[in-house]
Amino acid sequence: MNVVTIPSEAESRPARKVAIIHYWLVTMRGGERVLERICDLYPDADIFTHVVDETVLSQTLKRHRIFTTSIAKLPFARSQYQKYLPLMPRALETLDLSAYDLVISCEAGPTKGVITRPDAVHVTYCHSPMRYIWDQYHAYRAASGRLAKLYLQMVAPRMRAWDRMSASRPDLIMANSQFVRRRIAKFWGREASVVYPPVEVDLFQRSDAVTDECVWISQLVPYKRPDLAVDAFTRTGRKLHVIGDGPMLEALKARAGPNVRFTTRMRFDELRAAYAQARALIFTAEEDFGIIPVESQAAGRPVVVFGRGGGTETVIDGATGIHFHEQTVDSLVEAMDRFDAWLPSFDPAVAIAHARNFDRARFMQGFAAEVRRAEALVAANTALTD
Incomplete structure (x- = not known):
């Protein structure tokens, strides 16, 4: 396990009271893994969230005091x-955070709307502006039943405002990718810095027992587009292992x-072996970042990835994988043909080195640096108004 200390500048400051606002704590997925690393940086922080299921929480999160909103x-x-x-907006705004010097909001559902002291530092780490009211609104609406569609039509305009x-x-916003940074600028009118989320790359390692079977790994839900992989491989007869439920x-x-x-569940050691022994990972979703392609590269295997969203940042076309540019079976089949021709030139060491750009240490150092920058901004603004 990598151990990263807060830089000495932060350690020399007087003790701060820190609050972390997280949208909801009902699973342990990518957003919650980022939250764990923020908790490592601020081990005495209090966590506020709309709802919590304590049975799913990691020991890292359980060590913190957790408060819920009125929701x-x-x-x-x-x-x-x-x-x-x-x-949720009213529930956030009624939270009394006046005792906290540093407030960190983790945004994917609404969290950044909390009210803080004028001299407090408030930074937001944004996984994504709420997709169901912004760029994916029409897709969510089309997939909803009649009553849900009507409900979404009624609430979305007010939530957007x-x-x-x-x-x-x-005071400062961090995005988890350049893709999300651009969406923040479009929907919120704010500039954001980019701090990529932490990936536990040291948990993966290369194998010499590579097979002729590709893998597709994720939840089997529509926006992940597992149908593209299944249909493309069924058409061409290439071997595919779908891992997910x-x-x-x-x-x-x-x-x-x-x-x-198909395999619906795997132990982690089995999953690591599946990554390392795969001919390639097939990644068909448009993700805000996408941890799975980084894990594949950390295991020394290439990725055939949809060339939009975070995949364009995590996979280097022609070096650590191949991009395809339309979410269609034809586009994926054409990319697989290019992949077959390119694969002999693939160097696993290049993929492993690239994956290290997204490791835990990079995240924690980058996050701490952005908090220091926010503190300097607030201090300068406070001095101007005194």
């Missing part, structure tokens, strides 16, 4: 929290050829 008191909030989205307005509250599983099995196999 947690509503019926079935732990499972139906997203239906209470219109109530609040989301844009509350984007003025943080979700509502699309049975439909995908029904359309898959005999060259495509």
Whole structure:
């Protein structure tokens, strides 16, 4: 495990009271892994969230005091929290954070709208502006039932107005990729720096036992586009191992050829071996960042990735993988043909070295540096008004 200390400048400062605002704590996924690393930087911080399921939390998070907003008191909030989205702005604004010197909001659902002291430092780490009210609004609306569609139509305009307005509250915003940075500029009208999220690259290692089978790894949900991989490999007869579970599983099995196999769950040691022994990882989603392609490269294997979103930043076309540019079966098949011709020139050491650009140490150093920059900005503004 990498151990990264807060830089000496931060250690020399008087003790600060720190609050971390996280949208909801009901799973341990990518956003929660980032939260763990922020907690490593600020081990005495208090965590505020709309709802929490303590049974899923890691020991890192359990070591912190966790407070919930008024959303947690509503019926079935732990499972139906997203239906209470219109109530979350008021719930955030009623949190009394006046005792905290540093407030860190982790944004994917609404968190940045908290009210802080004028002299407090407020930084936001943004995984994504809320996609269901911005760039993915029409896709979510089309996939909704009649009542859900009507509900989304009613709440989205008000949430967009609040989301844009509350984007003025943080003193500094960090984005988890250049792709998200551009969306922040478009939807919020704010500049953001980029601090890539931490990937545990040291947990993966290269294998000499590489097979002729590609892997697709993720949740089997529509926006991840597992159908593209299943259909493209079924058409060409190439071998594919789909690793993941979700509502699309049975439909995908029904359309898959005999060259495509499925595994819904794996132990972590099995997953590491699947990465390292794969001919390539197939990554068909448009993600804000995408940890899975980095893990594949950390294991010394190339990635065939959709060339939009975070995949353009994590995979170097022609060096650590191949990009395809349309979310269509034809585009993926054409990319696989190019991949087959390119693969003999692939160097696993290049992929492993590239993956290290996204390791835990880089994140923690970058995050701490941005907090120091925010502190300097607030101190300068406070001096001007005194």
